[in-house]
Amino acid sequence: MTQEQLQILLEKYLNNTASAEEEQELTDWYHAANMQEVHWPVDNEEAVETLRNRMLHQLKEAIHPAAPAKELPLYRNIRWQVAAAILLLLGVGTWLWLDRPATPPTATTITSNKNTAPVLPGGNKATLTLADGSIIELDTAGNKTLAQQGNTRIIKLNNGQLAYHDASQQDANAPVLYNTIRTPNGGQYEIILPDGSHAWLNAASILRFPTVFTGTERKVQLSGEAYFEVAKNAHLPFRVYTTDVQLHERGIVEVLGTHFNVNAYSDEPSVKTTLLEGKVKVSVSSPGDTLHLIKPVTLAPGMQSSFPNDPARLSAIQLREVDTDEVIAWKNGLFNFNKADIQTVMRQLARWYDVEVFYEGPVSKEKFEGEIPKNATLNEVFKILELSAVHFKVEGHKVTVMP
Structure with a gap:
């Protein structure tokens, strides 16, 4: 699409004269723009601000009458999808797609300090605490061997992943060493565990695991949220023990399949496990006779289990069907x-x-x-x-x- 054609489509959209086909063409252009560098046809700040203000006004007029249930349908219909896309182009995408550098736009509600920099999104940030208590800042560490734990080498790969390499010659009598990876607020990280399983940690999450899996299970402890793709090993079940931030265990997710998401933030109302592929069994692990009577549940793909973070409210593990794309959107x-x-x-x-x-x-x-x-x-x-x-x-x- 040429710049002139794009300008005509935008003007038609803003004037409410675009056909359904033209709106779809504009939507398709926006999605394609996410995958490549394009040039926005407005070449000065005043024009950008004028178009932004017109879009905001039209969005408010179009959306509120259509939301009697007090819901804000951010992307649920074509007009809002196109409108939000253009709004993001004028905001999120402006400095990415213009020929010249531009200052990110200020918020509609202005801060008390006009010189305050915009609050930027998070990124790949985490710390790794080794068995001896030493701490490695993973986001600033180079792509190399970071440490040796027993016979296990800890390596930061070129793509930024943290990987544990080959513990196959581990001495059976050697003590089990535990590492802990923590993502801060504004951080996320991917790790390849000693058995080859992948774990993606969301912000403000903690994952504790041994440097080599031995015994009768592959046990990890999670506070926060993580998405797992587990390496199959029928003889050594993989279990995620959900915890609070002090690593007091609350629930157990036993993996009978491969791909699943666990949301176990202490400040959320409930602990949720969502299965994408395979099979998992969820049970509660907490002190107290009543809690031991809670019946475990087994999930099929597309199902989510939940139980309250507050033990006093726990009577059963609930099951429901969910949109798995919605659950793992954070990872994507x-x-x-x-x-x-x-x-x-x-x-x-x-x-x-x-x-x-x-x-x-x-x-x-x-x-x-x-x-x-x-x-x-x-x-x-x-x-x-x-x-x-x-x-x-x-x-x-x-x-x-x-x-």
Whole structure:
């Protein structure tokens, strides 16, 4: 598509004269633009700001009358999909796709300090604590052998992954050494465990594991969220013990298959396990006679189990069918909200952007639905969320949510 054709399509869209085919053409162009460098046809800041303001006004007019159930359908219909796409191009994508460098746009709710830099998204950040207590900063470490634990070499690969290499000659009488990988707020990381299993850690997560799996099980402990692709070994079951941040165990996910996601954040209402491929069994591991009576459940692909983080509320493990793409959107670079309230939304944003969240006045009852790219700055995310009846004040890394 030429720049002139693109400009004509945009003008038609903004004037409500674009046909369904032209809207689809614009949508297709936007998705293709994510995969390559393109040139935005607006070549000055005033024109960009004018088009942005027109888009914001039209979005507010179009969306609110269509949301009687108080839901914000971020990407659920063609008009909003195209509109949000252009809004992101003018915000998230502006400095990526213009010929010249541009300053990222300021938030619609301005910070008290005009010179405050935008809050940037997280990235690949983690620390590795070795058995002797020494700590390695993985995001700044070079691509090399980082340490030797027993007969196991710890290597940072060229793609940034952390890998544990060959413990096949491990002395059976050698003590078991444990390592712990931690992602901070604003961090994520991928690790290849000693058995070849892959684990992707979301922000603010902890995974503790031995440098070589021995005995009768492959046991790891998780606080936070991780997606696993487990290497098959019928003779040595893989088990994820969900914990709080002090590594007090709460539940057990026993792997009978391969691909699954575990969300075990202590500040979430429940611990959730979602199966994508294979089979897993979920049970509760906590002190108390009542909890020992909780019946384990076995998941089939597309199913999610959940039980309350509060032991006093635990009576059974619940099962439901879910959209697995939505559950692992975080791993694929997206926030995916499905009728989420503002507090659920803000917990995810707080972890990824490393901010503190406060609420002023009554908490909004808005429900948010759809996807937002995780590579956006926080201010750009707020531009989209503020199309509903909720507003934000950003002061450094402090965010206040207001009605």
